[in-house]
Amino acid sequence: MTDFDFDVIVVGAGPAGSCAAIAAARAGRSVVLLERGPFPGSKNMYGGVVYPRILDELVPEWWTTAPIQRWVTRRSTMILSERSSVTIDYRSDDWGRPPHNGATAYRPDFDNWLAGEAVAAGARLVCSTTVTGLLRDASGRTIGVRTDRPDGELRAPVVIACDGVNSFLAKEAGLYGSTDPANFTLGVKETLAFDRETIEERFNVRDDHGVDIEILGGTSGVNGGGFVYTNRDTVSIGCVLKLPKLAAQSKRPEEIIAGLKAHPSIAPLVEGGRVIEYSAHVIPEAGLSMMPKMVADGLLVAGDAAALCLAAGIWLEGVNFAMASGMYAGRSAAAAVAKGDVSTRGLATYTEMLESTFVLKDHRRLRHIPELVLSDRVQQKYPTFVTAVMERLFRVDNPSPKPGLRRIVREERKRAGIRARDLLRDGWKGMRGFG
């Protein structure tokens, strides 16, 4: 009989780990939440927007206490060619009012706040502690973790691995197959200082309202995308770059950001901003096809560690998937401990919860989209094609009469080197993929 220190050990105090700890502690279990950084969120950066709707279940009226920067009331999707752009811009003043939709936030603030909620729920938070491996019994069941503290072994019937995109714990437990770099992107970002008035004038927002712009193209030919979003008195700009493509060319990540900042459609937004923080992180972008097994005997995996990041074109979400999967993992772990069955079978409620909610439903519905969005045609040819069609539509070329739309599309498609059948096929894939 093993002597346990806690009912549940949660590794990583990011959004998945903190929600796991909140859920398990609220269910009456003793929980330790381990964080390798000096404070929760200190290792975390992202592409800018958190959609906390799922927190309604764990932290009612979270918007009154969460440390957000700006409520996103303008959501733009931008397509960049060499010197021009097309933007779809949605705007809703309602998102600036409770119960809100999305917000920009600094992850070190947001994650720290959420970990505080876990502590308030009764979890014990231990920072500056790196987990170095799993403790497993003779049958292979996980019974705890090894840490870099002196006498640093901790035992519990369930370990929830929320240890991020590199999840050495999920890999150690054999839950992942081989690692394919094509499933990952590198996110790099600059935080640029401005005064509030400049931000509000340039981005056309007021008060605590903000803008999130997601960008296709503008990444120097490396498959991926860009983003620009507003914080209170800073603007964040960055790129997401597919690893094998990045590694196979000669421009460095910071040079690719510089290229994006210099684009004539972007430069007026960010010109003159002083870089106050440069950051980088890897993102699991391949969706369903790269996900590990979520459950093993005594072990659950949540958040980025389980590749639960949605990179599906118009939707780019991760923190909400982390919070939800963490919450379900915490609930499942608590119930399994109460029942006295922490085997894969006893913890199977976790997978059921993921399958019956947006966490895996969204990923299943959109399973073909990440590949389509990062494909060479969508990345290299369509931005030129779309902006060229718009240019022809809006150009007044008198005394020539206006060409018909069909002719413009045909000519520009050919000019961009896109075969009609590929365009149809991708269109069909998109229609079906977006469901």
Added chain:
Amino acid sequence: MEGRIDRDTTWPEISFEERIGTAEFRIHERAHIVVNGDSCRGCSTRECVVACPANLFVPTSDGGILFNYENCFECGTCYLVCNKEGAISWTYPEGGFGIVFHRT
């Protein structure tokens, strides 16, 4: 490096040293990433050199790679893009050390 903006004007990009200086690194004496120089000498593709966002992999004149762990974002890009089995041994730094983000 210079960033070029519209109207054919330019503004100076910051140096890489200034850029990396905006991030806080709490440096531990133990190197959490170890690069096996022998593997690197036989490598012609050098994915790590261009992809590492902290620019920690520097080719040397004798065909090797000079590596510095200190200003590392702990992102994992280097081991993910590396084609040489065992060339990069990657772990997290000691608890409380390494990159500390603030406005990210």
